[in-house]
Amino acid sequence: MTSNHHHGHGTGHGHHHNHGDVPAADFDWDALAAHLEHEADLRAGAVTEAARWLAGLHGDGAVRRVLDVGSGPGVIAGLLADVFPAAEVVAVDQSAALLDRARTRSGGRLGVRQADLPAEFDKLGEADLVWSGNAIHHLGDQQAALTSLAGVLRPGGLLAVAERGLAARYLPRDFGLGRPGFQARLDAAHEDGFSSMRAELPDATEEIEDWPAMLERAGLTPSGTRTFLVDHPAPLARPTREYLHTQLTRLHDQLAEHLLPEDRGTLEALLAKDAPTGILNRPDAFYLSAMTVHTARKA
Template structure:
């Protein structure tokens, strides 16, 4: 996406945190490793979703070109290439650095296309399947974005939009630090930040986020919504713990001013790299969220 916009569009799931950081302050190139690790944690759910998309496309036989719009470092694009081996799979992103990472990790299986959205919707070329994961909400006019993607589909083509789902959970309601319900209060602060982010986008347009209705207004025929579980139970492996630690570190910077002193102290305790109460060591830490995918096709 263009530099004056929130530089996102990367498929890194509902676990990402906007907080109260202004749109222009995000540097997704610098977060490449974080984005990659988050997508890898979501890979089993995305693989299941891709199987479902394959069934909706007649076992993938008619799919010749797939776009991953907002691909980031290309983890999900690679999984789509696994599901549709006969198709050209194109990772589409604003960031040249992330696209180079996508090309390198795919071993040449992926094509890449740099695009600043929404200006470059018309340059994407036709596709039989478009995946967009947590990217549409970073464009001011979400309905216009869906309509533009619908116009890119070939006859019979399918659009899959992964948006929202359920927020990440990583500890019990009462985990022995501070006041119970810590994560619910984090969610509330995050939702306020999300609303601020949306309001600051160029061309921001308020929209009731009924995704099936929005897809219908885009000229498509809805063909189902499914939710896929991202479930890594306790005890967590080290890479997942490190990802949680990085996520909470970002939260500390973004939301600290919007939390009370008790919750800030809890967050600091979770970030302590040496204490047994820290998320890097505690035996009760897990990684659980849900990814919802809305689909519609050209009829």
């Protein structure tokens, strides 16, 4: 799934982002893949815990084939392969470059399937478990997407959708720059941007995002929702700080014109690479988020 919108609520793994008008040959796929890999690595513990929960939900039924739909560079698919070692695990994405990365980083352990979704859901083949992390919201008709994914499940199979959860927090409410509550105001601007992104998608359909009800309308029986904590306390390791710097740079590019001047100044101070106030150097920076996984079973 591709979109140039990056929201901070959630997730399974980094949905990736369209390169807009940049030709594919000129786009820095390595930089994008590295960013998505770090995003997924931050959530690896939560994803592994979720995958073990899914294994328990599946019960005694053998999981022979697992699809990670909207896989990006395949970090989550690799974690799923660890939890389901007897299964064929296939990373599904529309980016050949990211799938190459998935194939390489897994040493060939993962299968890969390039598909332009939603048009090519029929190319995926049957599966006992389908995982989709922060991908469905990049498709205009989310209900139709869930119905299509339900269609690839074998009888008794599970669909697991990681969407929303809680926005990441990485600074105290008052961290000594600007007016307290900066991240909450950033979130508010971000939510408006997310709604605009959704409205501009092909076949955009307004949907009340009650995921269990949507899964039921897709012909499945809801089988539980759980939320998994992503917690990296201060002080952060350098790679996590660099990940946050990249995230804040993207938010600056997307939202700067929508922020109050004071908040724009705070954001720019956080991006200053050599300043002690910058995210790369602050001792109080942390990373806290929550990933919510909704599941449903095919009869």
